[in-house]
Amino acid sequence: MQKYTAILGLLLAVTGCTGLQKDQVDETLMAKNGYAISTSEQAVAKNNRIRFLVLHYTALDQQKSLEVLTRSELVSANYLIPEEPTAHKGLLVAHQLVDDHDRAWHAGVSQWKNRSNLNDTSLGIEIVNAGWDQDTGQPLGMPYGERQTELLISLARDLIEKYDIQPTDIVGHSDIAPGRKIDPGPFFPWKRLAEAGVGAWPDEPTIGDYQARFSVTPPSMMQVTKALQTYGYGYLDQGLEAVVKAFQMRFNQEHVSGVVDIKTAAILFALIDKYHGVEKARDILQPAEAAALG
Ligand SMILES: [Zn+2]
Structure with a gap:
């Protein structure tokens, strides 16, 4: 193997293969209107516009x-x-x-x-x-x-x-x-x-776990707000009801009331659990679990 590599290296050196052949076109160079653009060097720091x-x-x-x-x-x-x-x-x-x-x-x-x-x-x-x-x-x-x-x-x-x-x-x-x-x-x-693989959905058993937990100790409004914000929702400073309604339209469609019931809260924390990790859910629910739903 080493021998072949050495021979190939020698061949390249002899034929001067580092440059372009006559009939080859440099695709990284493009003539534009009165100037040319080279795309031979590319940056790594970038992302899609579409997120x-x-x-x-x-x-x-x-x-x-x-x-x-x-x-x-x-x-x-x-x-x-x-x-x-x-x-x-x-x-x-x-x-x-x-x-x-x-x-x-x-x-x-x-x-x-x-x-x-x-x-x-x-x-x-x-x-x-x-x-x-x-x-x-x-x-x-x-x-x-x-x-x-x-x-x-x-x-x-x-x-x-x-x-x-x-x-x-x-x-x-x-x-x-x-x-x-x-x-x-x-x-x-x-x-x-x-x-079908389009969008988020919470796992049923996790919803059940949070439902059992919240029927004993419901999360506070502050914790619900924090969870909604963590999931992605904005405008929480402009009133919780509209955001909760939007959340229910999406994840608890039989109860679009704007009121945070135990099921809605359980669905929300099951989502945090699944997409942001159980640690994050625990973190939001710490330390004061005492405050009741208002
Ligand atoms: Zn629309």
Whole structure:
């Protein structure tokens, strides 16, 4: 082996292979308009612009959704999932309205994990659905469709892999703008998405453990606030109720009340446990566990 390496080294030295051959093109050098760019040296300190995935419903029918999202000068989204997706060669078709590397205008005033203005760092997916009525708690139209959900899962999984998006960074519009936005609402199939690898979901046994613990000693409001903040929620200084509602729309859909009941608190701490570690959950619950839910 050593001998071959030596011979190869000698050959390289003789033929002068360190430079470019006549017919080779240096792909790291590109002629531009009146100058040239070299990409032969690359930095390591960088990350993707895309860090979050934000899911929405349009609250409009198919035609109106496309019309508004393509013609409005105020709102847009990177992708649109039709109500009844058509198929092309056996594949369900989603619309891409804005390139991944461009900012679509879907999030508005928003916060997640201490970042604001999520348009800068996210991709927005709009799903055609009529939405729900906050007063009655009822849906305003048909539920999210089977093919629609299938298509959303395929698209989201592809984007998650492409941009290495973490489960806790897949959020609803209501999560990043609590009180201001209520989409994709409490009828959105978050659990099914999580089972398909899209977004976070707590483990049932862990929820049970925290439920048993909290029915004896409930966490204080301060501890709940700290846990919500640790998970990613912002705007906690503007009132807990709206944030708790957003959290329930996502993880405790039968109880969207804005009130922190034992189950909601157990789900929250099960999430912290799973995605931030049991140490973090313990840390938040230390030292005063005495204060009751108010
Ligand atoms: Zn939205």
